[in-house]
Amino acid sequence: MPKLVELFLSENDLNGTLPHSICNMQNLTALSLRSNHFSGELPHAWNSGSMISIVDAAQQSLWRLPAWIGGSGGSMLHMLQLRNNSFTGHIPQQLCNLGYLHILDLSHNNFSGKIPSEVGNLLGLKSLDLSHNHLSGHIPQSLASLTFLSHLNLSYSNLVGRIPSGNQLQTLTDSSIYIDNPSLCGFPLPTKCPGDDTFTATNSNEDGNDKLWFYVSIVLGFVIGFWGVCGTLIVKKSWRYTYFRFVDDIKDKVTLAIALKVAHLQRKFCHV
Numbered sequence: 001m002p003k004l005v006e007l008f009l010s011e012n013d014l015n016g017t018l019p020h021s022i023c024n025m026q027n028l029t030a031l032s033l034r035s036n037h038f039s040g041e042l043p044h045a046w047n048s049g050s051m052i053s054i055v056d057a058a059q060q061s062l063w064r065l066p067a068w069i070g071g072s073g074g075s076m077l078h079m080l081q082l083r084n085n086s087f088t089g090h091i092p093q094q095l096c097n098l099g100y101l102h103i104l105d106l107s108h109n110n111f112s113g114k115i116p117s118e119v120g121n122l123l124g125l126k127s128l129d130l131s132h133n134h135l136s137g138h139i140p141q142s143l144a145s146l147t148f149l150s151h152l153n154l155s156y157s158n159l160v161g162r163i164p165s166g167n168q169l170q171t172l173t174d175s176s177i178y179i180d181n182p183s184l185c186g187f188p189l190p191t192k193c194p195g196d197d198t199f200t201a202t203n204s205n206e207d208g209n210d211k212l213w214f215y216v217s218i219v220l221g222f223v224i225g226f227w228g229v230c231g232t233l234i235v236k237k238s239w240r241y242t243y244f245r246f247v248d249d250i251k252d253k254v255t256l257a258i259a260l261k262v263a264h265l266q267r268k269f270c271h272v
Contacts (some may be wrong), residue, residue, distance in 0.1 A: 004092075004272040005135075007032075008032045009032055009033055009036060010032035010035055010036070011034065011035040011036070012035075012036050012037070013037060014036045014037060014038065015036070015037040015038065015043075015086075016038065016039065016040075016041065017038065017040035018038060018040070018042070019041060020117070033082055034081055034082070034083060034084060034085075034086065035083070035085075035203065036084075036085055037085065037086055037088060037108040038085045038086060038133065038257060039085070039086040039087065039088060039110075040087065040089075041087070041088060041090075042082075042086060042087055042092055045140055055164070056263065065068060074233035078101065078102045078103070079092075079101070079103040079104075080095070080098070080101065080104050080106075081101060081103065081105040081107075082103070082105065082106055082109065082180070083105045083106065083107045083108050083109070083129070084107070084108040084109075085108070085109055086109060086110055086111060087106075087109040087111060088109075088111065089111065089112065089113075090111065090112065090113035090114075091106065091111050091113070091115065091116055091130075091135075093116045093118060094115070096118035096119055096121045096122060097118075097121065098122065098270065099121065099122070099123065099124065100124055101122050101124065101125055102124055102125060102126045102127070103125075103126065103127045103128070104122070104125060104128050104129070105127070105129040106129070106130055106133070107130060107131045107132050107133070107153065108132045108133075109132075109133055110133065110134060110190045111130070111133040111134065111135060111170040112133070112134045112135065112136065113135065113136065113137070114135065114136060114137035114138075114140075115135055115137070115139060115140055115154075115159075116140070116141040116180070117129065117142055118139075118142070119142055119143060119146075120140065120141055120142025120143065120144075120145040120146065121148065122146065123141075123145070123147070123148070123150060125146050125149055126148050126149060126150050127150065127151040127152075128146075128152050128153070128155065129152075129153040130151065130157070131153040131154060131155045131156050131157070132143050132155070132156045132157075133157050134157060134158060135154075135157040135158060135159060136157070136158045136159065136160065137159065137160065137161075137165055138159070138162075139154065139161070139184075140158055140164070141164045143164055143169060144164050144165065144166040144167045144169050145167065146167075146168055147167060147168050149168050149169075149172070150219075152169075152172050153176050153177055154177060154178055154181070155176060155177060155178060155179045155180055155181065156179070156180045156181075157180075157181055158181065158183070158185040158238065159178075159181040159183070159184050159195075160181075160183035160185040161183070161184065162184075162185055162193045163183070163184060163185070163186040163187065163189065165176060165186070165187065167188065172182055172188075173187075173188045174188065174191070175188045175189050211215070217260070
């Protein structure tokens, strides 16, 4: 069916793998796969000239876009939603070339392996849901570079290690994002990573030492300054006399200046 334009398959009981021949349907503009029983790995050889739209039948939303897996770097795909199937294998690295992607939902499948480190290339991504899979390994630090990311769900997998921090990830403080990953640790989970206690204690000791030296420096500065002046005046008699004469001269000059100013004001008011 080379002229087929729309194919809606969402929310059925279809099973089996996706035929690779679907990638040759040049005029295909709409494809819905949500909530079926499709299995196997995703095709990687979508024709770069085909137009694919992923449709969420429940929300009746249509996103018109170029080839989404293995397609050209100029793909305009905005939403890819394959949730609630039985897809297996690794998440294709080619997905990370979809620079216009806003929503990526691969949840409730059987994907395994690591989250591609190139996920940080999806700079326009606003929503990422990879929950309820069998993903493993560390969460890539490149996630922190997704400055528009407002929804993230990595729960119910086998991810390990410290949760990355920085940039937009600091604003995603809901611990449910990462729950049921027993080997994950760090903020916002209550589970601390190995070395966190030592790190905290070291920082506390350093802060305490800094404060102690700050106060010591203030006291030493006051003592040295005070005795540097007063001690010298006590020991050196000639300096003491000179100092007091200097103070008397300053006092006389100030008194004279005030008297002259008062006299000037009095004459001014008298003339008025």
